[in-house]
Amino acid sequence: MAIRTLLVANRGEIALRIQRAARELGIRVVQAHSAADRDSLPVRLADAAVEIGPPPAKKSYLSIPAIVEAAKKVGADAVHPGYGFLAENGEFADACEVAGLVFVGPTGDTIRAMGDKVEARRLAAEAGVPTVPGSAGRIHELEEAREVLARTGFPVMIKAAAGGGGRGIRIARDAEELARLWPQARAEALAAFGDGGLYLEKRIERARHLEVQVLGDGRQVIHLFERDCSLQRRRQKLWEEAPAVRLDPTVRERLCAAAVRLAERVHYRGAGTVEFLFDEDRGEFYFLEMNTRIQVEHPVSEEITGVDLVKAMLEIAGGAPLPFRQQDVVPRGHAIEVRINAEDPGRDFAPHPGRIASLELPGGPGVRIDTALYAGYEVPPFYDSLLMKLIARGRDRAEALARLERALGELAIGGIPTTAGLHRLLVRAPEVRGWDVHTAWLEPWLESNREKLA
Amino acid sequence: MAKKEILSPLPGTFYRRPAPDQPPYKSEGDPVAVGDVVGLVEVMKSFNEVKSEVEGKLVRFLVENEDAVMAGQPLAELEG
Numbered sequence: 246m247a248i249r250t251l252l253v254a255n256r257g258e259i260a261l262r263i264q265r266a267a268r269e270l271g272i273r274v275v276q277a278h279s280a281a282d283r284d285s286l287p288v289r290l291a292d293a294a295v296e297i298g299p300p301p302a303k304k305s306y307l308s309i310p311a312i313v314e315a316a317k318k319v320g321a322d323a324v325h326p327g328y329g330f331l332a333e334n335g336e337f338a339d340a341c342e343v344a345g346l347v348f349v350g351p352t353g354d355t356i357r358a359m360g361d362k363v364e365a366r367r368l369a370a371e372a373g374v375p376t377v378p379g380s381a382g383r384i385h386e387l388e389e390a391r392e393v394l395a396r397t398g399f400p401v402m403i404k405a406a407a408g409g410g411g412r413g414i415r416i417a418r419d420a421e422e423l424a425r426l427w428p429q430a431r432a433e434a435l436a437a438f439g440d441g442g443l444y445l446e447k448r449i450e451r452a453r454h455l456e457v458q459v460l461g462d463g464r465q466v467i468h469l470f471e472r473d474c475s476l477q478r479r480r481q482k483l484w485e486e487a488p489a490v491r492l493d494p495t496v497r498e499r500l501c502a503a504a505v506r507l508a509e510r511v512h513y514r515g516a517g518t519v520e521f522l523f524d525e526d527r528g529e530f531y532f533l534e535m536n537t538r539i540q541v542e543h544p545v546s547e548e549i550t551g552v553d554l555v556k557a558m559l560e561i562a563g564g565a566p567l568p569f570r571q572q573d574v575v576p577r578g579h580a581i582e583v584r585i586n587a588e589d590p591g592r593d594f595a596p597h598p599g600r601i602a603s604l605e606l607p608g609g610p611g612v613r614i615d616t617a618l619y620a621g622y623e624v625p626p627f628y629d630s631l632l633m634k635l636i637a638r639g640r641d642r643a644e645a646l647a648r649l650e651r652a653l654g655e656l657a658i659g660g661i662p663t664t665a666g667l668h669r670l671l672v673r674a675p676e677v678r679g680w681d682v683h684t685a686w687l688e689p690w691l692e693s694n695r696e697k698l699a
Numbered sequence: 700m701a702k703k704e705i706l707s708p709l710p711g712t713f714y715r716r717p718a719p720d721q722p723p724y725k726s727e728g729d730p731v732a733v734g735d736v737v738g739l740v741e742v743m744k745s746f747n748e749v750k751s752e753v754e755g756k757l758v759r760f761l762v763e764n765e766d767a768v769m770a771g772q773p774l775a776e777l778e779g
Contacts, residue, residue, distance in 0.1 A: 281767070300767035301712045436718055587743065596743035598710060626710040627767065630743040 247563040248272050248323040248347060252295075252316040253287065255327025256306065258615045258634060259539070260287035263325045266555035275319045277312055279305035281625040286617040295319050300627045306330040309337050313344045323347035323562055329629060332538040333360055349562040350515045351537050358511060359535040363406045363444055369532040372510040374503045377522065377531040379446035387427045390445055394420075397447035403427065405434035406442035413437055414480075416448055451683040452522040454482075455489050455530060457504035458546040460554065461513035462561050467571045468501040469546045469554070475682050476671070478594065478691065483664070484671065485542035485582045487549045490642065490680040493528060500530050507535065516543070516558050522684075541584070541631065544615060548580035548638040579642040581649050583671075585616075585633040587624050589662035590691070591699040598626035602660030607652035611638040611645070624661065632663060646672060670697055703753040704761075704773040705731075711742040713749075713774060715764045723764075729757045731777055740768065755779040 250273040253260045264274045264287060276291035281300035288294045295315045298305035305311060307330055316324050324341050326332040326349065335353035342348060350356070359365045363383045366376050380393045383406045394401065403426055405413035415430050417423035427443075435441035454477065458469040471492070476484035488497070504519035518540050520533040543554050557568055588594040604620040616633035618624075624632065637652055639645035650672045656665055671677050676686065691698065707713065715723040715738050725737045731751045738749045755777035762774055 301765055303765060436720060596745050598743060626742045627712060628743065 246322075247565070248349075248559060250275060250319065250321045250323070251349075251559070252277055252312070252319060252321035252324045252346075253291070253327070254306065254312045254316075254324050255330060255332075256282050256285065256287060256628060257617045257631065259327040259541075260285075261290065261617045262615055263327060263555055264290060266553060266559055267325075269553075270556060270559055272559065275321055277306075277315050279627070281627055284623070286619055286622070293319060300625065302330065302627060306628075309334070309340050312337075313340050313346070316341075316346050317344060321346065323349055323559075325349040325559070325562075326538065328538050328541060333536070335360065347562050349558055351511075351513055351517065355511050355513060356537045359537050361406060362404065362408060362534060363442065365534055366444075366532065368510055369507050372503075372506040374507050374519075374532045375530060377446045377449065377533075380444045383442035383444055385442070387424060390423070390427075393445050394423075397445060399423075400448040400450075402446045402448050403430045404444055404446060405430070405438055405440070406444055407434065407438035407440035449522050449524050449531065451526075451685070452524055453489070453682070454520065454533075454684050455492075455500065455523045456518045456520040456540075457501050458540075458543065458554070459504050459508045459513060459517050459519060460557055460561075460567065461508050461515065461517070462565070462567045463512050463514040465567055466505050466508040466513050467567060467569075467574060468505050469550050469552055469574055470576050471497065471500060472542055472545055473680075474542060475684050476677070476687050477684050478687050480684075482542060483584050483687070484668070484677075485545050486642075486645075487545035487580050488576060489523075491525075496528055496530070503530070503532070507532070513537075515561060516554050525683075541634070542582050544613060544634060544636045545580040545582045548613065548636060549576045549578055550574050551577070578638055578640045579645040580636060580638040581642075581645045582634050582636045583649065583653075583668040584631055584664065585635060585656075585658070585668070586630040586664045587632050587661055588630050588664055590664055590667040591662070594664075596626075596630045597661050598624045599661040600624070601658060603657065604659070605655065605657040607635070607655035609648075609652075609655075611648045612636070612652045613638070618658070632658070635668075646678065667691075667698060670694060701778065702758075703755050703777040705737055705749065705751050705753065705775045705777065707740055707768045707770060707772045707774050708749060709740045709742050709747055710770045711740040711747075711768065713762050713764070713766050713768045714739040714741065714746075715760070725757050725775075727757055727759050731755060731757050737775060749774065751777075753777055 297311040331337040335357040338348040338353035403415040453475040473489035474482045518536045521530040613636040637649035758776045
């Protein structure tokens with residue numbers, strides 16, 4: 246049954262993004278918000294708003310009972326979790342279902358299967374998706390690691406089975422380092438995730454991060470091609486592109502088909518992303534993890550395919566089949582997204598909440614801004630530092646880069662430091678223009694450009 | 700006996716423990732030296748230690764664990 250009233254259980258730019266999709270579908274929008282977000286743009290623009298708790302996320306955006314109760318109170322029939330917060334919490338998806346609410350996303354079981362990184366690896370291998378050489382399952386004792394090392398060699402990564410998003414990863418360059426890091430990794434995994442299970446993976450040097458956007462209706466799955474998110478700092482993406490630069494068409498075909506196979510294996514419902522490491526020299530890709538939600542960088546895929554992913558999510562959640570077929574998804578041109586964060590690149594990216602004293606936004610052909618900022622807005626200290634996504638599209642990468650550079654020149658955010666200046670440097674960096682980058686490229690570059698960032 | 704306060708250096712969420720499964724940095728009645736860590740303030744997912752700029756005996760906390768705090772807000776009261 247099509248959704249009539251949607252509770253948006255998130256904040257900031259993604260809350261607004263969801264509202265826009267819902268409104269175009271004629272869905273009534275209720276915005277859930279914490280006490281800190283009363284004056285936010287999503288609250289102002291929604292048909293109604295409901296307060297779910299005090300500022301700290303744990304007591305508001307992360308509170309399952311508060312959100313389910315709010316949804317019932319406002320008469321919502323569906324809940325969109327956005328990204329972060331409860332978006333990949335299987336218990337939340339279950340709690341919605343038990344309360345008679347549609348969770349806009351996959352089932353709790355799918356979320357749990359993909360959230361367990363060892364189980365996800367196993368499912369990927371089963372679906373014929375290449376995985377990074379490593380342990381087949383979780384390892385509890387260091388002795389069990391010996392035979393895995395015969396296949397991976399050094400350097401090797403120690404990862405937490407319950408981790409994800411780059412958290413809890415350690416790199417060991419030799420046996421001695423492995424023996425030293427193992428107990429630390431185990432204790433940290435136990436403290437951070439309540440699960441001390443670890444696994445080992447071969448460390449692929451100079452790899453690029455590619456990911457495939459998939460969309461499923463619980464029966465069929467299609468893909469919307471890939472994104473390249475190789476520019477990262479501390480495993481956090483800062484710059485994303487679609488399509489991937491210099492990707493051989495046959496590799497692209499294999500990559501996208503692999504992602505679809507994995508999503509089909511779990512009868513995927515909604516929008517999801519299958520992440521891969523790409524070894525450009527060998528033309529090989531390896532499954533990393535699957536994110537069972539809409540992602541921050543989804544707009545670049547929307548820009549090259551013309552598909553509104555959030556709208557498709559809402560239609561599918563309302564019971565509709567996939568709104569288009571694979572052959573209807575035709576990529577065109579190139580898109581680049583940069584993340585403008587409330588962080589000071591000159592001070593080791595220290596987060597900086599505060600008042601937006603002034604705001605001048607770029608516009609013109611091929612420029613899209615996803616943000617919930619307005620002049621006079623007070624950026625609260627309690628949540629993520631993402632302020633704005635600036636997306637530039639062109640008929641090819643050169644035009645997208647030129648538009649991005651032009652748009653960054655028009656953008657002016659007054660009052661707090663942001664990462665806009667960093668992107669003005671990056672867009673002119675020869676390595677970025679030539680895409681001679683990998684996931685570990687940005688950090689040393691930041692180090693050697695320290696004075697320009699100050 | 701003079702009353703002294705420890706102020707939050709940043710706006711954010713206040714925590715009394717280094718991690719949920721660990722004991723609090725300081726409890727009421729504990730002695731506090733200059734530079735002692737009394738808690739954490741989380742600002743946009745980054746954790747910052749709150750170090751005391753005064754010394755004395757911790758009389759009481761003025762905010763609860765996981766409360767939202769403003770920059771400059773008194774977090775704890777000391778005496779002596």
